[in-house]
Amino acid sequence: MSQKSATTKVKPELSESGMTHRQVMQSLTGLLMGMFVSILAGTVVSTSLPVIISDLDGSQSSYTWVVTATLLATTVSTPIWGKLADISNRKLLLQLSLLIFVIASAIAGFSQDTTMLITMRVFQGLGAGGLTSLTQIVMADIISPRERGKYMGLFGAVMALGTVGGPLIGGFITDTINWRWNFFIALPFAALAIFLIQKTLHLPAQSKRKVSIDYAGIVLLSAGVSLLLIWVSLAGNQFEWASATTAWMAGGALAILATFVIVEFKVSEPIIPLSMFKNRTFTLSVIASISVGVSMFGTSVFLAQYMQLARGANATESGLMTIPMMAGLLVLSTIGGALISRFGKWKMIMVTGSVLQLAGLYLLGTIHYDTNFVLVSTYMFILGAGLGMVMQNLVLIVQNAVTPAEIGVASSGIAFFRSLGGTMGVSVLGALMATQVAETLGSKAGELRTAIAALGDQGKDLAASLASGNIPAVHGLPDSVRSIIESSYGDAVAYVFMVAAPLSILTILAVAFLPNLELGNQTRHQREQTNATAQAEPVESVAVEVNLAEVSEAAIAATPRLDTENTSARH
Known part of the structure; x- marks a missing residue:
């Protein structure tokens, strides 16, 4: 008996999804x-962008557009990828989006001007839209909402690792080799990712059904959102906010989007089912996601400018200086996810995170070019902690609140509005920053002219460069001019954060009013099977009721006859 028990292998503990932890981790590897x-x-490229734009003779507008182009394409394509995920092979779509992303990255490395760079960033955004939505959708296929919290922590950790490691690697490459190699660094990792997805990712078979693609919705959504974001990006720079150009661009965008809404009500399978806005959890999460997008994308863009243009850091130093924010995101995302999985409670964690998001933005709005860096680091950590506790969990609670058939479009919908908020935020805040820098430098024009004149012939080239509106390489400027430029950019970045801070109040309110639903213990596939069984049960009940009715009627019909027979027998 002892020998038998000694040789008996202990089976690995199964999760609520029916998979062992090892199987889940293998599936998540790719x-x-x-x-x-x-x-x-x-x-x-984030810490290298000031160098890249300067090398390609770009302006502040070009700088903003290099970021905005990717976000714009990501925003427009995210719901399309999500809809395709509901009707096509998710594994193949994931590999395709990854392939598009890295090929565009490689071509971007050969850019000769900002136009070519911005074009390739658009294609990067198309691939990123797929990766953003599909990773969340596939997670719902293999992990239940209750367990998903701790695995969301892993995604938060990878996000923080990439966000911290990227600027460091990019800064080192820019300072030691050439900024073009930043676009090639991801190629070997991409090849490995495609291989791992093919080898390790095993998804449940999807039920086959006839589908129709909402081509009109795709075109109208892409055109409307693109025109709206292009207007936001150019207004205040290429033309005045209150102008005829604003009227036709903004009016045209609203007209196209209104047509899109009408089309979505009529088609059989809309790209964004508007009926989902009847779901309170989805609607409030959309509102929160818009604000989170502004905070996440806006800070990553403008903090890099602050470090290099307001504190005179080079690309490598800039990457190191943004570590506190990513550390906050990494630590609190991991801890928050683990707590959610352990206790099944998510609301207090998300409310706390939304408050920290507001506090972080407000505090960053008080910085100057010479603020003690320990304070700046603390403010960045607070903001990162808030984002880590909110961002990934918004997708989690929405997936938990919708039907299995809606998980794809719901997940991509949250990512869509987060990207939309980020794109509009970067565009508007970038325009405000450019205006603020111009006004601040204008108020110091006399001081700046005196400092430049003292440089002699060297000052002539510098004056021409500044007059063109190009972003200067601050760490290479003479000290007399450098302090003026740094103070101007430092105050402009702080102004941008202070403007963005009130949006976080929307996040607090939206999260506070979210229904406190209990997290489910089934994967998407298990929920589909449960629903199918539940739908079949009423049919069986009806059949039983019919049979009982037939028996009852027969019994009633037979009763008088039996009574008659008994009466006859008695007589």
């Missing part, structure tokens, strides 16, 4: 690598 590639390729 997803995690794909997300790492996406983040690395996106963030590796």
Whole structure:
């Protein structure tokens, strides 16, 4: 008996999804690598952008557009990828989006001007839209909402690793080799990710059904959102906010989007089912996601400018200086996810995170070019902690609140509005920053002219460069001019954060009013099977009721006859 028990193998504990922890981790390997590639390729150029734009003779508008182009394409394509995920092979779509992303990254490395760079960033955004939505959708296929919290922590950790490692690697490459190699660094990781997804990711078979693609919705959504975001990006720079151009661009965008809404009500399978807004959890999460997008994308863009243009850091130093924010995101995302999985409670964590998001933005709005860096680091950590506790969990609670058939469009819908908020935020805040820098430098024009004149012939070239509106390489400027430029950019970045801070109040309110639903213990596939069984049960009940009715009627019909027979017998 003892020998038998000694040789008996203990079966690994199954999760609520029916998979062992090892099986789940194997399935997630390719997803995690794909997300790492996406983040690395996106963030590796963040600290190098001031150098890249300066080398390509770009302006502040070009700087903003290099970021906005990717966000714009990501925003427009995210719901399309999500809809395709509900009707097509998710594994193949994931690999395709990854392939598009890295090929565009490689071509971007050969850019000769900002136009070519911005074009390739658009294609990067198309691939990123797929990776953003599909990773969340696939997670719902293999992990239940209750367990998903701790695995969301892994995604948060990978996100933080890529976001921290990207700027460091990019800064080092820019300072030691050439900024073009930043666009090639992700290629080997991408090849490995595609291989791992093919090898390790095993998804439940999807039920076959006839589908119709909402082509009109895709075209109208793309055109309306693109025109709206292009207007936001150019207004105040290329033309005045109150102008005829604003009237036709903004009016045209609203007209197209209104047509899109009408079309979505009529088609059989809309790209964004508007009926989902009847779901309170989805609607409030959309509102929160818009604000989170502004905070996440806006800070990553403008903090890099602050470090290099207001504190005179080079690309490598800039990457190191943004670590506190990513550390906050990494630590609190991991801890928050683990707590949610352990106790099944998510609301207090998310409310706390939304408050920290507001506090972080407000505090960053008080910084100057010479603020003690320990204070700046603390403010960045607070903001990162808030984002880590809110961002990933918004997708989790929405997936928990919708039907299995809606998980794809719901997940991509949250990512869509987060990207939309980020794109509009970067565009508007970038325009405000450019205006603020111009006004601040204008108020110091006399001081700046005196400092430049004292440089002699060297000052002539510098004056021409500043007059063109190009972003200067601050760490290479003479000290007399450098302090003026740094103070101007430092105050402009702080102004941008202070303007963005009130939006976080929307996040607090939206999260506070979210229905406190209990997290489910089934994966998407298990929920589909449960629903199918539940739908079949009423049919069986009806059949039983019919049979009982037939028996009852027969019994009633037979009763008088039996009574008659008994009466006859008695007589």
